[in-house]
Amino acid sequence: MPRFLHTADWQMGRSYSRFEAEDAAALVEARFQAIEKLAGLANEYECDAVLVAGDVFDAQTVSDRTIRRVFNATRGFSGPWVMLSGNHDAALVESVWTRARRLEAVPGNVHLALEPGVIELEQAGLAVLCAPLTQRHTYSDLTEPFNSLETPEGLVRVGLAHGGVQGLLSEDIDATNPIAPERSEVARLDYLALGDWHGTKRIDERTWYSGTPEPERFRNNEAGQALVVDIAGSGEKPEVTPIRTGRYQWHQWRETLAVESDLAQLLERLQALPESSVIDLRLEGSVTLAGEEKLLRALSVAEARFRSTQCDRSELHLEPTEDDIAELKADGYVGEVVEALRNQQQDDDSDVAREALAILAGLLRDKEQEADQ
Structure with a gap:
């Protein structure tokens, strides 16, 4: 036979x-x-x-x-x-x-x-x-x-x-x-x-x-x-x-984030993938500053864990909540800058404003952590 x-x-x-x-x-x-x-x-x-x-x-x-x-x-x-x-x-x-x-x-x-x-x-x-x-x-x-x-x-x-x-x-x-x-x-x-x-x-x-x-x-x-x-x-x-026979698994996800549970489910799915994964993510919708921090931390872990991790966040907008802004303790001129970037991103769909807001938020958090030590 x-x-x-x-x-x-x-x-x-x-x-x-x-x-x-x-x-x-x-x-x-x-x-x-x-x-x-x-x-x-x-x-x-x-x-x-x-x-x-x-x-x-x-x-x-x-x-x-x-x-x-x-x-x-x-x-x-x-x-x-x-x-x-x-x-x-x-x-x-x-x-x-x-x-x-x-x-x-x-x-x-x-x-x-x-x-x-x-x-x-x-x-x-x-x-x-x-x-x-x-x-x-x-x-x-x-x-x-x-x-x-x-x-x-x-x-x-x-x-x-x-x-x-x-x-x-x-x-x-x-x-x-x-x-x-x-x-x-x-x-x-x-x-x-x-x-x-x-x-x-x-x-x-x-x-x-x-x-x-x-x-x-x-x-x-x-x-x-x-x-x-x-x-x-x-x-x-x-x-x-x-x-x-394949060694690597290829995953392409197109996700829309609207509420906090959407991000939680995405990160849970990401965590469940095997290390032999090749990942291509494209995210749209909106995320809070706290959610952005969780996302960036998870992507950093994924980049080290998986064979390849690529993520396009150009259509994912930062929408800080009042709690986000309060937590940053951005008073005076800095608070005005945060609010201006927030408005510019919403009005102009600006990638530059989005990135600037994320960077500024990160710097303010780092400053707050240093002050607490």
Whole structure:
């Protein structure tokens, strides 16, 4: 009974320019570690092969070092790997794949599916029907030839392709590259392993997207997994088991704060996240000075605890209460400045006034604490 690991969209060489250098480096390294984990899973689950459904590399221009590291990371599994070219690493006349071959970086057990056809893995019991992309965008269904491709009797027919199943995915997938939703049935496939959708997704019982093994976007689409696929034999239905592979969890929250309990609930949710989180917050609404102090303290803790914490507070207004103002003990001219900043922020929606008010409040608190010591 053939068993294989289905993965895709490694996007090796991807950069993370929006992050701090230390965080970006860690996110890049996690992608190499994901390949090593895939090799370990293939051994652990006694897989007969690993099928990679496109976009191994993020671009044709990745460094030679990245190319070598990718193939080095596969060495933990000595069985066959089949790597398909996708839209990011299309099999052009001169491509990342031709460089990999010139570098002699491709191990003997790695099969590069750069031309349409069948790769027969007899020991694995698989016939892999391949539809590689030879250019970034196509407007015809490259899996259509699967209908007429013949495979040896007794081998399980597995399609390997990269693109969007027509009518079943959102419009923001990476490229056009259409795939007919009925392809597995019409082409008599036992399984169709797809890439391009970066999350795990079942199209039908024989057609799946594995998703990327390491998340790299703020989308709630079950990214960070690989699929272990068991097929009892030709014509039998596959048994598909998602396996968690991702190291980091990406969370993007858009929150509106209006009352004190809103902030309390936000900080409670933040506290509950694991340390392997990548967090993007955008806050709007209003917060008191006391609430602002709690928020800034929590964000400071989060920045040290999580892999990355980014927070946009430009739409979050400071609305000091009378108790806030009284606690600051801002008498005379200072009190007038506090009130002026408070009014300017409300009237002009001023980020400068907001920040100035927060800084002044902090200075007044520090002064008060020093006086009490």
